[in-house]
Amino acid sequence: xxxxxxxxxxxxxxxxxxxxxxxxxxxxxxxxxxxxxxxxxxxxxxxxxxxxxxxxxxxxxxxxxxxxxxxxxxxxxxxxxxxxxxxxxxxxxxxxxxxxxxxxxxxxxxxxxxxxxxxxxxxxxxxxxxxxxxxxxxxxxxxxxxxxxxxxxxxxxxxxxxxxxxxxxxxxxxxxxxxxxxxxxxxxxxxxxxx
Amino acid sequence: xxxxxxxxxxxxxxxxxxxxxxxxxxxxxxxxxxxxxxxxxxxxxxxxxxxxxxxxxxxxxxxxxxxxxxxxxxxxxxxxxxxxxxxxxxxxxxxxxxxxxxxxxxxxxxxxxxxxxxxxxxxxxxxxxxxxxxxxxxxxxxxxxxxxxxxxxxxxxxxxxxxxxxxxxxxxxxxxxxxxxxxxxxxxxxxxxxxxxxxxxxxxxxxxxxxxxxxxxxxxxxxxxxxxxxxxxxxxxxxxxxxxxxxxxxxxxxxxxxxxxxxxxxxxxxxxxxxxxxxxxxxxxxxxxxxxxxxxxxxxxxxxxxxxxxxxxxxxxxxxxxxxxxxxxxxxxxxxxxxxxxxxxxxxxxxxxxxxxxxxxxxxxxxxxxxxxxxxxxxxxxxxxxxxxxxxxxxxxxxxxxxxxxxxxxxxxxxxxxxxxxxxxxxxxxxxxxxxxxxxxxxxxxxxxxxxxxxxxxxxxxxxxxxxxxxxxxxxxxxxxxxxxxxxxxxxxxxxxxxxxxxxxxxxxxxxxxxxxxxxxxxxxxxxxxxxxxxxxxxxxxxxxxxxxxxxxxxxxxxxxxxxxxxxxxxxxxxxxxxxxxxxxxxxxxxxxxxxxxxxxxxxxxxxx
Numbered sequence: 160x161x162x163x164x165x166x167x168x169x170x171x172x173x174x175x176x177x178x179x180x181x182x183x184x185x186x187x188x189x190x191x192x193x194x195x196x197x198x199x200x201x202x203x204x205x206x207x208x209x210x211x212x213x214x215x216x217x218x219x220x221x222x223x224x225x226x227x228x229x230x231x232x233x234x235x236x237x238x239x240x241x242x243x244x245x246x247x248x249x250x251x252x253x254x255x256x257x258x259x260x261x262x263x264x265x266x267x268x269x270x271x272x273x274x275x276x277x278x279x280x281x282x283x284x285x286x287x288x289x290x291x292x293x294x295x296x297x298x299x300x301x302x303x304x305x306x307x308x309x310x311x312x313x314x315x316x317x318x319x320x321x322x323x324x325x326x327x328x329x330x331x332x333x334x335x336x337x338x339x340x341x342x343x344x345x346x347x348x349x350x351x352x353x354x
Numbered sequence: 355x356x357x358x359x360x361x362x363x364x365x366x367x368x369x370x371x372x373x374x375x376x377x378x379x380x381x382x383x384x385x386x387x388x389x390x391x392x393x394x395x396x397x398x399x400x401x402x403x404x405x406x407x408x409x410x411x412x413x414x415x416x417x418x419x420x421x422x423x424x425x426x427x428x429x430x431x432x433x434x435x436x437x438x439x440x441x442x443x444x445x446x447x448x449x450x451x452x453x454x455x456x457x458x459x460x461x462x463x464x465x466x467x468x469x470x471x472x473x474x475x476x477x478x479x480x481x482x483x484x485x486x487x488x489x490x491x492x493x494x495x496x497x498x499x500x501x502x503x504x505x506x507x508x509x510x511x512x513x514x515x516x517x518x519x520x521x522x523x524x525x526x527x528x529x530x531x532x533x534x535x536x537x538x539x540x541x542x543x544x545x546x547x548x549x550x551x552x553x554x555x556x557x558x559x560x561x562x563x564x565x566x567x568x569x570x571x572x573x574x575x576x577x578x579x580x581x582x583x584x585x586x587x588x589x590x591x592x593x594x595x596x597x598x599x600x601x602x603x604x605x606x607x608x609x610x611x612x613x614x615x616x617x618x619x620x621x622x623x624x625x626x627x628x629x630x631x632x633x634x635x636x637x638x639x640x641x642x643x644x645x646x647x648x649x650x651x652x653x654x655x656x657x658x659x660x661x662x663x664x665x666x667x668x669x670x671x672x673x674x675x676x677x678x679x680x681x682x683x684x685x686x687x688x689x690x691x692x693x694x695x696x697x698x699x700x701x702x703x704x705x706x707x708x709x710x711x712x713x714x715x716x717x718x719x720x721x722x723x724x725x726x727x728x729x730x731x732x733x734x735x736x737x738x739x740x741x742x743x744x745x746x747x748x749x750x751x752x753x754x755x756x757x758x759x760x761x762x763x764x765x766x767x768x769x770x771x772x773x774x775x776x777x778x779x780x781x782x783x784x785x786x787x788x789x790x791x792x793x794x795x796x797x798x799x800x801x802x803x804x805x806x807x808x809x810x811x812x813x814x815x816x817x818x819x820x821x822x823x824x825x826x827x828x829x830x831x832x833x834x835x836x837x838x839x840x841x842x843x844x845x846x847x848x849x850x851x852x853x854x855x856x857x858x859x860x861x862x863x864x865x866x867x868x869x870x871x872x873x874x875x876x877x878x879x880x881x882x883x884x885x886x887x888x889x890x891x892x893x894x895x896x897x898x899x900x901x902x903x904x905x906x907x908x909x910x911x912x913x914x915x916x917x918x919x920x921x922x923x924x925x926x927x928x929x930x931x932x933x934x935x936x937x938x939x940x941x942x943x944x945x946x947x948x949x950x951x952x953x954x955x956x957x958x959x960x961x962x963x
Contacts, residue, residue: 192587195641196959197722198615199591200683204711204721222587237962239521240592240613242562243584269632273528273536274617279508282558293639293722302478 177315184228184254184309191227193255196342197232198293199260205296215303224250231299232285235263236276248283254318256310259285260303262292267281307313382468384410386430387879390420399475404894405655409458409471417474417485424461424470425490432461433784434468434800437897438497439910439923440476440505445531446914455482457509458910459896459925464784464798467805471897476507486512493787496611496933501571504619506531508830514760514798519612519962528620535617569608572598577605579864580944584613590947591958595935595951597944604947607939609932614962622922627653627889628729635723637926638684638960643669643676643714644902646727651808652898652909653729655889656861665731665856666810671744671847672717672726673829675810676842677709678751680903681833685758688830688952693768699758706754706791713743727887731857741848748845755838762830772826776938776950779824786937787930791906792954795832796824802901813850814843826953833955836903863889888917895921904928928960 166172174182194202214217221227224247229332236244239296248257262268265288267308279285286309289302377385380403387410390397397416401408413418424432437460444447453475460471476482486509487494490703499518505714506527509515517524526533536883560944573577583594592613618637622630625705634649635642647669654661661669686703692698711721717736718726726733778788780797793800801818803811821828821833857864865884866877891913905927912921931954 193585195592196616197636200639200722203700204704204708207708208701209705209708224585235614235616237613237615238524238583239519239615243592243613267538269636270616270621271535271537271540272617272621273533274615274620275537277538278662284558295721 160275171184172279180315181311181313188215188217188256188303188306188309189219189221190217190231191224191231191251192220192222193230193233195232195236195240195340198233198264199221201293201296205299207296210296210300211305212300212303213306214292215300215325217303222313226254227251228254229256229258230283231250231258232264232279233259233260235268235270236279236282238276239273240271241276241282244279247284249305254310254313256286256306258284258289258306260289260299260302261294262290264341265290296299330352361383361526366525376466377466379407379468379470382430382463382466383410386410386432386470387428389427389430390423393423396418402473405658405896407471409473409504410897411475414474414484414900417472418487420472420485421459421461421490424931429465431463431465433464434462434470434786434787434789435491435494436460436462436630436899436906437841437908437910437923437925438494438501439921439925440485440507441503441912441921442505442529446920453477453482454479455505457501457507459486459487460908460910460925462800464482464800467800469806469897471739475642478508481506483507483508483510485510486515488512491787492785493933494599496929500929503527505694506530512803513632514571516567517612519615521612528617531829535620545757559890560698568807568875569596570944571606573583576600582947584610589951590687590956591961593932593951593956593958593961595947597947599944602943602945604939604942604944607936607947609935611929611932612962613640614958616959616963618924618963621693622921622924627891627919630723630919631728633724634724634924636959637732637924637963638902638904638907638928638957639722640680640893640905641676641902641907642724643727644721644900645907646725646813647673647809648898648902648907649909650729652856652896652911653889655892655898656894656911656913657729657860657889658859658860659730659863661858662733662850662855663810664735664854665727665858667847667851668732669727669809670715670734670811671851672812673764674843674847675710675744676835677715677903679707681837682710683709684833684903684955685830685954687738688949688955689762689768691701691950691952693762693765693773695918699761702754702758706751709747709750713740713747715745716740731855732876735856743847748841748848751841753833759834768923769827771946771949772830772910772953774825774827774830775928775942776953777824778934778938781822781932782937786934788905788934790927790931791829791832791836791954792931792934795821795828797822802899802906808898814846816840820821826949829953829955836917878944890915890917897923897925904957904960905931924963928954928956928958929963932956934959 230248259265264279267275286304287302289298292296358487387398394416397413397420398410399413400411424430425742440455440457442455444454455476457474457476460469462469470717474484476484486498498512501507502515503517503519503526578599580597580599582597582799583589584592594610596608596610618633631649634645638645681701686700689699715721718724778796783793783796783798789800799818799820804818816839819832821832861880865881871881892914893913895912897910900908907927910923911919916921935950939947
């Protein structure tokens with residue numbers, strides 16, 4: 160039932176380099192080992208045996224930002240923590256993505272006060288927002304699959320160094336709600352075998 | 355009955371027997387006041403008793419002497435400084451000529467486990483100064499720094515008075531009453547078509563780092579200063595530790611907090627009593643049930659409301675399940691940090707924990723942030739399948755705990771990394787205001803479920819696990835045993851679960867049920883008052899605490915008679931316990947620092963609030 164079954168006899172497929180690279184990238188997103196508050200606990204739970212983030216190729220949590228592709232901002236971002244998160248984000252190498260997990264990271268949540276930055280998108284570009292307080296591990300996994308879809312459709316030239324912030328994609332494409340979820344195109348195009 | 359023998363051996367303790375003490379809080383306060391008057395005739399400015407607790411108002415210049423007397427006196431022996439906080443009275447109704455700021459201290463006697471509160475009006479108007487208690491309790495260090503940071507009260511004689519929660523460049527003291535809560539306007543009517551919407555997510559602002567002030571005790575010329583955190587996999591959150599190293603030996607470890615400071619107290623002082631409940635879930639997110647309970651107890655005490663037995667029993671059962679789930683997570687992460695067994699223990703712990711989270715989800719609809727236990731009762735009665743699910747836990751867990759114990763106790767790596775590491779003596783624990791399993795592992799029999807039973811804990815038969823070694827291994831043993839005792843409590847609770855309502859019948863606090871609205875005008879009025887205005891406790895101030903998995907979780911509430919707390923102070927165990935890090939790590943290897951952080955069982959939301 161795997162790729163082998165679907166490949167034509169000749170054993171080659173045609174696709175664009177962009178698609179092939181994105182296809183590879185999206186199934187091997189290494190998140191950063193980084194937790195802020197309550198959501199971090201659900202993030203760990205997503206890594207546990209019950210929810211098993213390994214099914215989506217993202218179980219390798221990297222402790223160093225230099226080895227990570229994905230920053231999951233899991234919790235409230237305080238005024239004191241904001242520069243630290245910004246620095247961590249800057250330390251990550253391209254390509255890199257950000258998930259704002261939970262309402263605090265997305266918009267400040269219940270903590271509408273002097274201490275909390277009202278949404279991490281004020282300091283760095285966010286790719287996927289996950290609602291919930293905290294979101295269940297399933298929500299995180301759903302957010303991750305949305306990110307995978309987004310990665311599949313990315314243009315490599317938008318990823319050039321320094322291009323990222325100007326070429327931020329319109330927000331409405333990246334909101335994690337089922338209404339906006341698009342069905343992913345198959346990553347590898349193939350011609351069905353003539354019978 | 356608390357086993358005091360081990361504690362006595364460790365020298366922590368109480369000369370007189372703990373049980374059957376005839377004294378009440380007011381009784382011991384009267385005794386204390388008598389003794390203070392005999393020695394320092396002018397020290398007491400006033401006494402105030404509310405809901406069975408007495409507060410003595412002390413003249414600032416006598417504070418140290420009074421505190422010393424209360425602490426050293428063999429009969430009183432108020433050796434545990436539970437809480438240090440302050441109140442800004444400037445917006446309090448009727449405030450006029452008295453001092454604007456007051457510092458408040460809660461002391462607990464380790465002899466009779468009775469509590470007394472001290473209040474000190476701080477002279478100096480808008481820039482108040484009071485004497486520091488750090489010379490008596492080194493553990494007053496952080497709480498006093500917090501009061502300075504958030505309220506701007508200076509402590510005379512404090513060794514290192516600087517900000518602790520906010521960045522060093524922060525312009526004000528946020529808990530002062532003249533300052534607004536802050537935050538942003540929330541647009542509720544956004545649609546996709548709004549132009550403003552398009553700008554969201556793209557307004558990248560500069561996040562300017564604040565130059566950190568290194569602790570003045572650190573000697574950078576002689577030693578190496580190493581920064582650890584706030585993003586570090588072993589700090590269990592956003593803790594930053596500045597470590598002073600001589601080779602690989604830790605000379606001192608200075609934790610730098612506030613990276614998750616969320617303004618809980620300010621938030622609590624701007625919303626109604628019942629609205630603060632969900633915030634308690636989010637402070638110590640591993641023990642939300644226990645936080646809910648402590649907050650509910652505090653509000654109920656302020657209102658003077660009794661809770662029906664079924665609700666009390668459900669509260670106990672759920673809190674104990676929460677305790678197990680919290681300890682399981684601690685065990686998984688701590689063992690992963692220390693013993694290099696990779697993910698094995700974490701995976702086992704999470705497997706078991708999921709079973710408990712399913713129960714929380716069953717009763718409250720949420721896995722972590724439950725908000726199930728509420729002031730006045732519990733949210734709803736438990737569904738029928740609750741008993742069956744809890745039965746599963748009771749049946750399967752004991753064997754699993756045995757398995758873990760075997761797994762860990764026979765593990766040479768685990769033992770080598772924990773035995774003798776992070777030692778704390780009983781005296782050090784008392785000095786540093788440490789509570790919970792950490793204190794019990796050092797031989798202090800302080801467990802609020804036993805010493806000041808609440809919510810019906812006095813009806814349960816359980817032991818308070820104790821150890822005397824005071825090292826990391828002892829803490830592990832204590833927590834493991836606590837999980838077993840919690841199972842016993844849950845078992846008894848399920849067996850004796852009474853029928854009946856789960857909400858108090860007090861209509862000043864709990865809205866009437868729907869059926870009553872159809873037949874009673876009074877019920878309609880109560881309903882309307884409660885939902886439009888909220889509960890309004892009488893004027894007064896109380897401190898109430900309970901035993902969370904990490905230690906003493908307390909609330910100090912000041913009511914001005916309105917529906918919004920005038921002052922809400924959240925005393926959290928992790929914040930006080932973390933102070934021990936320096937003492938534990940000094941002179942040990944830097945690798946032990948990681949083990950020590952884990953063994954404190956901190957939750958950063960609980961530390962920073």
